[in-house]
Amino acid sequence: MGKSKNKKSINEFGKFGLIRHLTSNVIIRNKTTITGIGDDAAVIDSGKNLTLVSTDLLLEGIHFNLIYTPLKHLGYKAVIRAISDIYAMNGTPGQVMIALGISSKFNVEQVEDLYEGISLACKNYQVDLAGGDITSSLTGMTIGVTAVGRVEKSNIIKRDGARANDLICVTGDFGASFMGLQLLERERKLFVKEKVTQPDLAGYEYVIGRQLKPEIPVSALTGLKNEEIRPTSMIDVTDGLASDLLHICRLSGTGCRIFYSKVPIDYETSKLAEEFNIDPMVPALNGGEDYELLFTIPLEMAEKIKMVESVKVIGHMTTFGSGYYIAGDDGSEVEISAQGWKE
Amino acid sequence: MGKSKNKKSINEFGKFGLIRHLTSNVIIRNKTTITGIGDDAAVIDSGKNLTLVSTDLLLEGIHFNLIYTPLKHLGYKAVIRAISDIYAMNGTPGQVMIALGISSKFNVEQVEDLYEGISLACKNYQVDLAGGDITSSLTGMTIGVTAVGRVEKSNIIKRDGARANDLICVTGDFGASFMGLQLLERERKLFVKEKVTQPDLAGYEYVIGRQLKPEIPVSALTGLKNEEIRPTSMIDVTDGLASDLLHICRLSGTGCRIFYSKVPIDYETSKLAEEFNIDPMVPALNGGEDYELLFTIPLEMAEKIKMVESVKVIGHMTTFGSGYYIAGDDGSEVEISAQGWKE
Numbered sequence: 269m270g271k272s273k274n275k276k277s278i279n280e281f282g283k284f285g286l287i288r289h290l291t292s293n294v295i296i297r298n299k300t301t302i303t304g305i306g307d308d309a310a311v312i313d314s315g316k317n318l319t320l321v322s323t324d325l326l327l328e329g330i331h332f333n334l335i336y337t338p339l340k341h342l343g344y345k346a347v348i349r350a351i352s353d354i355y356a357m358n359g360t361p362g363q364v365m366i367a368l369g370i371s372s373k374f375n376v377e378q379v380e381d382l383y384e385g386i387s388l389a390c391k392n393y394q395v396d397l398a399g400g401d402i403t404s405s406l407t408g409m410t411i412g413v414t415a416v417g418r419v420e421k422s423n424i425i426k427r428d429g430a431r432a433n434d435l436i437c438v439t440g441d442f443g444a445s446f447m448g449l450q451l452l453e454r455e456r457k458l459f460v461k462e463k464v465t466q467p468d469l470a471g472y473e474y475v476i477g478r479q480l481k482p483e484i485p486v487s488a489l490t491g492l493k494n495e496e497i498r499p500t501s502m503i504d505v506t507d508g509l510a511s512d513l514l515h516i517c518r519l520s521g522t523g524c525r526i527f528y529s530k531v532p533i534d535y536e537t538s539k540l541a542e543e544f545n546i547d548p549m550v551p552a553l554n555g556g557e558d559y560e561l562l563f564t565i566p567l568e569m570a571e572k573i574k575m576v577e578s579v580k581v582i583g584h585m586t587t588f589g590s591g592y593y594i595a596g597d598d599g600s601e602v603e604i605s606a607q608g609w610k611e
Numbered sequence: 612m613g614k615s616k617n618k619k620s621i622n623e624f625g626k627f628g629l630i631r632h633l634t635s636n637v638i639i640r641n642k643t644t645i646t647g648i649g650d651d652a653a654v655i656d657s658g659k660n661l662t663l664v665s666t667d668l669l670l671e672g673i674h675f676n677l678i679y680t681p682l683k684h685l686g687y688k689a690v691i692r693a694i695s696d697i698y699a700m701n702g703t704p705g706q707v708m709i710a711l712g713i714s715s716k717f718n719v720e721q722v723e724d725l726y727e728g729i730s731l732a733c734k735n736y737q738v739d740l741a742g743g744d745i746t747s748s749l750t751g752m753t754i755g756v757t758a759v760g761r762v763e764k765s766n767i768i769k770r771d772g773a774r775a776n777d778l779i780c781v782t783g784d785f786g787a788s789f790m791g792l793q794l795l796e797r798e799r800k801l802f803v804k805e806k807v808t809q810p811d812l813a814g815y816e817y818v819i820g821r822q823l824k825p826e827i828p829v830s831a832l833t834g835l836k837n838e839e840i841r842p843t844s845m846i847d848v849t850d851g852l853a854s855d856l857l858h859i860c861r862l863s864g865t866g867c868r869i870f871y872s873k874v875p876i877d878y879e880t881s882k883l884a885e886e887f888n889i890d891p892m893v894p895a896l897n898g899g900e901d902y903e904l905l906f907t908i909p910l911e912m913a914e915k916i917k918m919v920e921s922v923k924v925i926g927h928m929t930t931f932g933s934g935y936y937i938a939g940d941d942g943s944e945v946e947i948s949a950q951g952w953k954e
Contacts, residue, residue, distance in 0.1 A: 286719065287745055290726045294740050298705045300761070301739040310708055310741035312759055314657035321664060323742060323757040325710040329749040362641045365653055367668040367755065376629065383633045396644040397637050398653035399666060402630055406672040412710065412755035414666040416655055418643070 284606075307427050307519075308353040308503060309417070318424055320417040322353035328408035336452040339378050341480040343385025346413045348482050349506070351393055352559050354417030355484055356504035358425040361417040364390065365399035369410035393484070425563070430501040430520035432587040434564035437499075437579050439485035441532040442509050443548060446555025447540045448472070448479030474536045482559040489561070491576035499563035508556040511606035514592060516564065523590035524604070526583030529597055553594075553604070627949075650770050650862075651696040651846060652760070661767055663760040665696035671751035679795040682721050684823040686728025689756045691825050692849070694736055695902050697760035698827055699847035701768040704760040707733065708742035712753035736827070768906070773844040773863035775930040777907035780842075780922050782828035784875040785852050786891060789898025790883045791815070791822030817879045825902040832904070834919035842906035851899040854949035857935060859907065866933035867947070869926030872940055896937070896947070 291305045302318060303311035309322035326332060326349070332342055351361035366386060370379065379402075390397050395415070455467035469476055484504075492499065501520055505512045509531070517524050533552050541548040564585055565573060573579060583595075592604040634648045645661060646654035652665035669675060669692070675685055694704035709729060713722065722745075733740050738758070798810035812819055827847075835842065844863055846855045852874070860867050876895050884891035907928055908916060916922060926938075935947040 283745055286722065287743060289719075290722065291740065291743060294730070295734075296739050297733075297737050298739050300705050301741050303741075305741065305743055310706055310759070312662070312706060312741070314662055314761070315659050317658065319655070319657055319662050319759070321706070321708065321742070321757060321759055323666065323708045323710050323744070323755060325712050325744070325746055325753060325755045327712050327746065327748050327753060330712070330747060362643050363653055363655060363664070365664065365666045365757075367666050369668050369670050369673070369753070376632075379629065379633060387637070390640075391638075394640050396639050396641050397634065398644050398646075398648065398655070399664070400630060400634060400648055401666070401668070402626055403668055403670065404673060405670050407750060410668060410670060410712070410753055412666060412668045414664060414708075414757045416653070416662070416664055418657075 303426065308356040309359070311357070311424065314418070316421070317418045318421055320354050320357055320359045320419060321414065322350055323412070323414045324350050326411040326413070328410065333456070334409070335456050337480060339381035340385035340388075342411075343382040344389045344481055345385075346411050347386055347389035347393070347395070348484060348559060350413040350415035351395060351417070352484055352504040352506065354415050355486070355489060356502050356561060357419060358423050358489070358502065359417035359419035361393065361395045361415050363396045363398035363416040365414040366397065367400065367412035368402045369405035370402065371405045371407055371409070374409065425499050425502040427501050427503055427516050428519040430516055430522050430564040430585050432522055432585050433567050434500050434585040435567060435570060435573065435581045436513070436524060436526055436562070436564055436583045436585060437573060437581050438505070438509070438532065438560055438562050439488040439578050440558065440560040441534045441537065442505070442553070442558050442560065443541070443551030443555045444475045444478035444534050444537045445482065445557040446551040447537050447544075448475035448477070450544060451475060451540060452479065472536055472540060474534060475540060479557070482557065484559060485561055485578060488576060488578050491579065495572050495575050497565055497569050497572055497576065499565050502561060502563040505558040505560045505562050506556055508554040508606065509558070509562065510553040510604045511556070512562055514604065514606050516562070517585070517592060520585070521588045523586035523588060523592055524583060525586055525593045525595060526604070527595050530580060530582040532580050554606070646769065651699040652702070654700070654767065657761070659764070660761045661764055663697050663700055663702045663762060664757065665693055666755070666757045667693050669754040669756070671753065676799070677752070678799050680823060682724035683728035683731070685754075686725040687732045687824055688728075689754050690729055690732035690736070690738070691827060691902060693756040693758035694738060694760070695827055695847040695849065697758050698829070698832060699845050699904060700762060701766050701832070701845065702760035702762035704736065704738045704758050706739045706741035706759040708757040709740065710743065710755035711745045712748035713745065714748045714750055714752070717752065768842050768845040770844050770846055770859050771862040773859050773865050773907040773928050775865055775928050776910050777843050777928040778910060778913060778916070778924045779856070779867060779869055779905070779907055779926045779928060780916060780924050781848070781852070781875065781903055781905050782831040782921050783901065783903040784877045784880065785848070785896070785901050785903065786884070786894030786898045787818045787821040787877050787880045788825065788900040789894040790880050790887075791818035791820070793887060794818060794883060795822065815879055815883060817877060818883060822900070825900065827902060828904055828921060831919060831921050834922065838915050838918050840908055840912050840915055840919065842908050845904060845906040848901040848903045848905050849899055851897040851949065852901070852905065853896040853947045854899070855905055857947065857949050859905070860928070860935060863928070864931045866929035866931060866935055867926060868929055868936045868938060869947070870938050873923065873925040875923050897949070
């Protein structure tokens with residue numbers, strides 16, 4: 269790797285830019301490596317099937333705050349996060365492995381709670397806890413999760429298969445998890461500042477559930493199989509709808525056009541966004557952690573896709589160079605950009 | 612998992628005790644899960660071959676100190692650590708995946724250095740960097756490494772296959788990495804306390820190399836294949852020779868007896884231990900991070916094993932209940948125990 273003598277800060281460079289920069293010279297040496305960096309999971313040839321491996325790091329204070337995240341929920345979510353990447357390649361997860369770093373502030377009961385959540389997610393999604401290590405840490409909790417799955421060679425769906433005119437589809441709704449987090453964060457601040465001990469979460473059970481105990485839209489995947497609809501590309505929405513759509517566009521070499529009025533947003537999300545004085549479209553496009561699926565299908569499937577419950581068409585792919593736009597009902601168009609670390 | 616209402620601290624419980632406790636009720640649901648928790652890597656059925664997956668977490672301040680660990684070496688070691696588990700099951704690593712957590716104190720050049728080390732290890736061991744993610748962290752650096760490998764079904768070597776009378780063999784020598792760390796730590800303290808800016812490391816290049824840039828004894832594995840010696844059990848020595856030997860004994864249901872005079876210790880290790888006023892056998896048995904292989908072979912192989920370079924027989928397995936002993940030349944016997952977190 270050529271030294272650039274570049275003392276830029278990481279934030280300046282941008283997360284995805286940095287990953288691309290660091291891995292641009294990666295050489296693939298093994299013929300079993302089908303897809304490396306750049307998709308939801310690594311794809312490894314195992315003979316008849318493909319093995320999918322995804323890995324994730326969850327850091328206290330960044331990915332979770334233990335003040336409002338029960339450890340059981342955290343364990344559950346850690347598994348969801350890892351297996352979500354396997355589902356996003358149309359695979360079936362089989363195993364998860366947990367590497368846990370914990371400081372001495374934790375006791376055995378707390379770690380039991382965490383593992384209870386892990387076990388429950390394993391049970392609900394029929395995966396095996398196939399490995400685990402625990403190591404001491406200086407501060408806080410770190411969770412490394414690896415998920416392994418498999419998919420038949422002919423069934424894999426990657427990020428790079430979308431074509432111009434393909435329909436852009438999503439499962440579920442967006443922005444709820446982000447708004448749930450804002451609510452929990454607000455109540456935490458009230459607790460710290462004004463000693464309000466009873467958080468006021470009534471009426472917002474849905475958004476809080478979406479933040480603390482997300483689920484994977486498995487029924488939509490089953491629906492697609494039943495209707496014999498094969499997506500041309502797929503990704504799970506964890507970084508945010510905008511960012512993840514741009515991933516697909518970049519890897520597929522397309523532009524995109526989605527519609528404001530088509531992006532599904534739950535009533536609680538809208539109501540809470542209003543309370544916080546923010547446009548609900550902001551968390552819907554850039555919130556992240558939705559754990560919904562974003563995928564593209566050929567235009568011919570427009571009628572068939574209506575048969576699949578909880579799936580909505582939000583726009584279509586355009587040719588490369590046509591830009592990335594979200595269109596309002598009034599005909600206005602705004603360019604889509606990824607928030608947070610630069611795309 | 613039954614709540615024990617046990618508010619014991621984690622240290623009291625012991626690392627391995629805690630892992631066993633947390634995973635004692637784990638249910639295996641998929642027939643592709645061959646071996647789960649308790650070996651070097653998870654073993655997954657992939658048709659003709661087995662897929663091996665290992666995962667590790669490296670935390671700043673616990674597993675490495677950036678004051679004396681160059682980032683390039685750290686990247687190299689992170690890969691070694693993960694693929695070592697694959698070799699320890701007689702597999703061939705094919706892919707590694709890196710999940711990196713970094714705080715804003717790092718700049719792009721530093722992350723480039725880390726990736727240079729990762730790339731070099733990938734090149735030297737012919738593995739592919741097949742995935743990676745970078746996330747921001749509040750403090751310091753966290754590295755999650757996942758390695759994927761494969762092994763033919765008939766060739767896998769696990770931890771539980773040792774039998775009484777099997778010979779206990781090791782590659783290389785022990786305690787060097789630990790003593791290298793002590794030396795680096797001493798020089799760091801001198802630097803902090805007395806502003807000695809030029810560390811005095813002359814004459815100790817071997818132990819420092821073993822700490823900063825460990826290698827895997829691949830030639831010994833090739834030697835075993837060439838001589839058609841199939842170990843009955845195998846493990847890589849990362850926790851310490853004593854601790855890892857006890858792992859094999861516990862899983863195989865055997866006792867063991869090794870000999871003081873047979874444990875290989877390099878001259879530099881002994882000399883430095885003397886300087887530090889410690890018995891060289893302490894780092895050799897309990898130091899850890901040796902990245903050597905510990906394995907057992909049938910007694911009949913006693914002559915044949917002499918043909919394999921860099922392998923030494925250090926003792927033999929005994930029947931279950933005979934205890935775990937290290938014997939001196941004078942006939943004295945001391946019970947082996949694992950240091951650090953309780954076994």
